[in-house]
Amino acid sequence: MASRKESSGTAGSGFGASKGKGKAAATGDSAVKQVQIDGLVVLKIIKHYQEEGQGNEVVQGVLLGLVVDDRLEITNCFPFPQHTEDDADFDEVQYQMEMMRSLRHVNIDHLHVGWYQSTYYGSFVTRALLDSQFSYQHAIEESVVLIYDPIKTAQGSLSLKAYRLTPKLMEVCKEKDFSPEALKKANIAYENMFEEVPIVIKNSYLINVMLWELEKKSAVADRHELLSLASSNHLGKSLQLLMDRVDEMSQDIVKYNTYLRNVSKQQQQKHQYQQRRQQENIQRQSRGEAPLPEEDINKLFKPPQPPPRMESLLIAGQINTYCQNIKEFNAQNLGKLFMAQALQDYNN
Numbered sequence: 001m002a003s004r005k006e007s008s009g010t011a012g013s014g015f016g017a018s019k020g021k022g023k024a025a026a027t028g029d030s031a032v033k034q035v036q037i038d039g040l041v042v043l044k045i046i047k048h049y050q051e052e053g054q055g056n057e058v059v060q061g062v063l064l065g066l067v068v069d070d071r072l073e074i075t076n077c078f079p080f081p082q083h084t085e086d087d088a089d090f091d092e093v094q095y096q097m098e099m100m101r102s103l104r105h106v107n108i109d110h111l112h113v114g115w116y117q118s119t120y121y122g123s124f125v126t127r128a129l130l131d132s133q134f135s136y137q138h139a140i141e142e143s144v145v146l147i148y149d150p151i152k153t154a155q156g157s158l159s160l161k162a163y164r165l166t167p168k169l170m171e172v173c174k175e176k177d178f179s180p181e182a183l184k185k186a187n188i189a190y191e192n193m194f195e196e197v198p199i200v201i202k203n204s205y206l207i208n209v210m211l212w213e214l215e216k217k218s219a220v221a222d223r224h225e226l227l228s229l230a231s232s233n234h235l236g237k238s239l240q241l242l243m244d245r246v247d248e249m250s251q252d253i254v255k256y257n258t259y260l261r262n263v264s265k266q267q268q269q270k271h272q273y274q275q276r277r278q279q280e281n282i283q284r285q286s287r288g289e290a291p292l293p294e295e296d297i298n299k300l301f302k303p304p305q306p307p308p309r310m311e312s313l314l315i316a317g318q319i320n321t322y323c324q325n326i327k328e329f330n331a332q333n334l335g336k337l338f339m340a341q342a343l344q345d346y347n348n
Contacts, residue, residue, distance in 0.1 A: 032142045032197055033070040035162040039203040041077050042160065045148050048079045049118045053150065056120040062096060063114040064103065067142045072113055072197075074146075076103065112136075116146035121238055122325045125194075125318040127311065133165055134173045144197060151234060152325075162197040169193050178310040190316035235329050242322040245315055252312045262304045270301050 045061070053059045061079035065072065078099050100112075114136055117124065124147050136143035144162045152159035165173070172178065172186050203211070274297070281291040 031070065032067070032072045032144065032164065035072045035074065035144055035146075035197050035199045037074045037146075037160075037199060037201050038076075039201055039207060041074050042158070042201060044077050044079075045116055045118075045146070045160075046150075046153070049148065049150050052079070052082050053118050056123070058118055058120070060115060060117045062099070062112065063116055063144070063146065064100075064111060065113045066111055067113070072142055072144060074113060077116065078103075112140060113142065114140075114144040114146065116148060118148045118150060121151055121234070121241055122149060122321045123241060123318065125314050125321055127314060130165070130173075130193075130310075130314065133163070134170065137165055137170060138174070152328075155234070160199060162199050163194045164197060166192050166195050178308050180306050180309045183309050183313070188313065190313045190320060193313060193317055235326065238322055238326050238329065242319060242326070245319045245322065249312065249315050249319065252307070252315065255307045256309075256312075259304060259306055266301055266303065270297060273297070273300070 041063070048061060049059050059079065059082075061077050063074050064076040064078075065074040067073070081095070115132065117129065129145065133143070133145050136145070144164050147161050147163060149159035149161075168186050168188055169192075172182060172188055175182065277292060284291055
């Protein structure tokens with residue numbers, strides 16, 4: 001978790017060599033409508049998690065490539081090395097610059113186009129990810145974050161998704177005003193915080209031929225293992241995480257209701273204070289005395305600070321992600337059940 005926090009602070013710092021070229025690559029105003037990833041990049045991301053990711057440990061890395069019209073082509077990547085807080089001498093920015101310099105010397109694409117991160121049962125909608133993606137996207141407009149889910153991938157289908165912050169959320173993050181009024185004015189809800197960009201995985205013709213040969217040599221029994229319905233553990237874990245986020249949302253709702261009660265109570269106190277002053281001024285006027293001097297009532301009654309709403313939106317977005325995962329698990333199991341029944345009927 002320490003690496004996640006550190007990356008959010010240095011995400012925009014390593015763009016010096018690529019910011020100008022990245023902007024020049026897309027002179028038009030068109031947004032990224034498709035992400036094209038080389039198959040080698042996908043394998044590197046999977047290999048990075050298998051080597052350094054354990055349980056809910058998050059692995060992260062840098063994506064390199066270029067922008068062609070409205071398509072972002074990711075042609076290479078390299079990982080952030082795992083280090084602890086004791087490694088005070090380690091400089092992430094210097095590490096990134098040295099890696100890009102080395103890639104440039106061997107004539108490999110070295111322009112920053114985003115970053116990637118693994119996720120644990122879809123738990124990626126966090127403030128750290130929001131801050132990191134804002135730093136990247138603010139420096140390079142076409143930047144994306146790739147989310148790799150090893151749990152889903154282990155079930156037989158590659159889970160790799162690309163996300164960007166929506167223009168509305170980018171404007172709110174630039175202003176750094178996450179008050180309820182600002183979010184309401186910008187019409188920000190959890191549904192329109194992130195936008196998913198379609199992904200296309202591209203391989204060379206030689207790699208496609210090799211994959212076709214490997215598929216012909218693969219045993220049929222190995223394929224049948226993908227029809228196993230043993231996903232109750234994954235479903236139970238997703239439900240547990242969902243309940244934890246619902247509890248957090250409930251706590252945020254309690255905090256917001258407390259804030260509303262405090263505001264209502266203060267409004268009543270202000271109204272009573274104004275009535276008392278008005279009655280006293282009437283009595284002073286009847287005695288021929290000057291009215292009381294005007295006072296700034298906002299200084300006497302300081303309004304309570306509203307709780308930040310961005311965390312609530314992120315929790316709501318995470319709850320929505322868990323619900324989608326559970327829905328996909330159920331749909332996948334139903335498909336496996338139909339396939340297993342079809343194979344049984346065919347064998348009979």
